[in-house]
Structure formats: C-alpha cells, structure tokens
Amino acid sequence: MDNILITGAASGIGAATARLFHGRGWKVGLLDINHAALASLAAELGGVWHAELDVADAAAVQAALKDFAAEHGGQLRLLFNCAGVLRFGHFESIELAEHARILQINVLGLLQMTHAAFPYLKATANAQVINMGSASGLYGTPHMASYSASKFAVRGLTEALDLEWRRHGIRVGDLMPPFVRTPMVSSQAFEPPALRHLGVNLQAEQIAAAVWQQSQGAAVHRPISGLFKLMYWSAQLSPAWITRAIMGWLSREK
Structure with a gap:
C-alpha cells in the first residue's frame, strides 16, 4: 500500500x-x-x-516520522515537504526575525524532515521526496527576497540529493510553480509588482495534480504553468542577463 506524509497539510496545496x-x-x-x-x-x-508539528523543531520532527512510519511497517513511499511561509514586501521593511523565520521553516524545516525520513525512505521500494519549490527559485525575485533565497536552497538541495540518493533507490524532485491562489498568498498585505503583472492563475488543486504526476514519474524539477515552463526552459538555454531583464521588467514599481 502506497503512503504519503505531507507537511503543511492543513490548508492550501497540502x-x-x-x-x-x-x-x-x-x-x-x-x-x-x-x-x-x-x-x-x-x-x-x-x-x-x-500530528501537530512545527517543522523547525528537530526532536518533534524525529518523533513524527517515527510514529507515522510505525503505522506502515517502517516504510515511507513519499515525503511531500509542503510546509512553508512567505512574506511580500521591501526587504528593509521586513523585520530581520521574520526573514530568519522564513529560512528556518522553508529550508531548515525541510532539511530536518528529509534527514529524519531517510531510513524509512531507504526501506521502501520506489521511494520519493517531493519538495515544494517555486518559480522564484529560478531567479532572485524582488519583494520576496528571503523567500526567493529559501527556494534557491530548496532547488540546490533537491539537485544534490537526487544524485546522492540514487544509490539508495530514492528519487528527489521539486515543483516550481509561479503564484498559487492559497491563503499564504491571499493573506499578504503587500502586492509585489511581479504578482500584479503575472496574476495568480493557479489553484491549489493544480499543484496537487502535479504532485500526483511527480509521484508517478519523477523529474528533478517540475515547472508548472505554460508561461513559467517557457521561462524555465528559456533560462536553461539563454544568457542569464535575459532572465534578469525579464525579472526586472516584471518587478518594476510604479
């Protein structure tokens, strides 16, 4: 029987x-x-x-993984690292503690979950980790600088572990959507110019469908939405200054 453990599961994409x-x-x-x-x-x-869990609490993460795996003979087919926090705004207007919290949840929390899950993933055939990445992990995105930095870290960790864990039969990949209509986005007080220009055209259910696709056929990166797929593949083939110019145009303020 296939099983999946989801962080950030109470709302939105999770x-x-x-x-x-x-x-x-x-x-x-x-x-x-x-x-x-x-x-x-x-x-x-x-x-x-x-189980209630703060992914930044290393001891609680270990306990949660152990308890869930015990329900399934010590096995974990799929870990979906979906927990994350976001804050839109000018970098200098956001308290340093809030920048740190974004990195603590989006990077350290994800790292702790993945590390704790390893023995259970290793014991399971066709095991996978799916990380919640972002289009902002392609190029640094203004007005969400620390969030963008966190998604660069997720991207790097994903690429490294997918290669490193091949010897254990574990695939690691991430999803890279642009803005998604979730409470995390709709609750923001500041509207970044990039959001205003691109719009919020994805629903949580579309990202869930991408998680399903990933579970059936793993890719290291899975860009989501037609426009971002075009940007993603163009960035792989074009000089970096082109991507920078596009991002500068999308993020221009009035």
Missing part, C-alpha cells in the same frame, strides 16, 4: 494534495502547526493519521 491522494487509495499522513485545521481535515478524510 490539503488539496491530501484529498487527491486519499481519494486515489493512498494512506495519508498529515502534519501541520495549525492543529485545529489539521484535525478538521483528518476527520473529513475519515480519521487519517495526523
């Missing part, structure tokens, strides 16, 4: 992914810091395994 995989017969585990919303989703899905 919740949409949980519903999709549960509906297709997978055993689902849910992790999130928002216990009330998490418990509500777990009940909706028929009482699936769930």
Whole structure:
C-alpha cells in the first residue's frame, strides 16, 4: 500500500494534495502547526493519521516520522515537504526575525524532515521526496527576497540529493510553480509588482495534480504553468542577463 506524509497539510496545496491522494487509495499522513485545521481535515478524510508539528523543531520532527512510519511497517513511499511561509514586501521593511523565520521553516524545516525520513525512505521500494519549490527559485525575485533565497536552497538541495540518493533507490524532485491562489498568498498585505503583472492563475488543486504526476514519474524539477515552463526552459538555454531583464521588467514599481 502506497503512503504519503505531507507537511503543511492543513490548508492550501497540502490539503488539496491530501484529498487527491486519499481519494486515489493512498494512506495519508498529515502534519501541520495549525492543529485545529489539521484535525478538521483528518476527520473529513475519515480519521487519517495526523500530528501537530512545527517543522523547525528537530526532536518533534524525529518523533513524527517515527510514529507515522510505525503505522506502515517502517516504510515511507513519499515525503511531500509542503510546509512553508512567505512574506511580500521591501526587504528593509521586513523585520530581520521574520526573514530568519522564513529560512528556518522553508529550508531548515525541510532539511530536518528529509534527514529524519531517510531510513524509512531507504526501506521502501520506489521511494520519493517531493519538495515544494517555486518559480522564484529560478531567479532572485524582488519583494520576496528571503523567500526567493529559501527556494534557491530548496532547488540546490533537491539537485544534490537526487544524485546522492540514487544509490539508495530514492528519487528527489521539486515543483516550481509561479503564484498559487492559497491563503499564504491571499493573506499578504503587500502586492509585489511581479504578482500584479503575472496574476495568480493557479489553484491549489493544480499543484496537487502535479504532485500526483511527480509521484508517478519523477523529474528533478517540475515547472508548472505554460508561461513559467517557457521561462524555465528559456533560462536553461539563454544568457542569464535575459532572465534578469525579464525579472526586472516584471518587478518594476510604479
């Protein structure tokens, strides 16, 4: 029986992914810091395994992985690192502590989850890690500098581990969507020019569908949406200054 453990599962992309995989017969585990919303989703899905978790808490991460894997004979088919935080705004207007929190959750939390999951992934055939990357991991994005930096780190870790863990039969990949209509985006007080120019054209369910595609046929990077796929592949073939020019144009302020 295939199983998936999802961080950031209480809402948005994580919740949409949980519903999709549960509906297709997978055993689902849910992790999130928002216990009330998490418990509500777990009940909706028929009482699936769930636990309140701050991914920045290393000891709690170890315990959560151990508990979930124990329910499945010590195996983990798929870890979806979806937990993340975001803050739009001018870099200097955001408190340093908030920049640090973004890196702590988006990078350190993801690293801790993946490290703790290793023995269970290694014990499982066709095991995978799917990381929640971003289009902002392609080129540094103004007005979300620390978030963009965190997604560069996710991209680098993904590329390195996919090569390193081949010897264990574990695939590692990431999803790279542009803006997605989730509470994390809609709750922002500041609207970056890039968001205004590109719009928010993706729904959480579309990203969940990409997680499913990745689970069936792994890629190191999976760019999402037609426009960003074009930007992504152009960036692989074009001089870096072209990507920089496009980003500068998209991020221009009035």
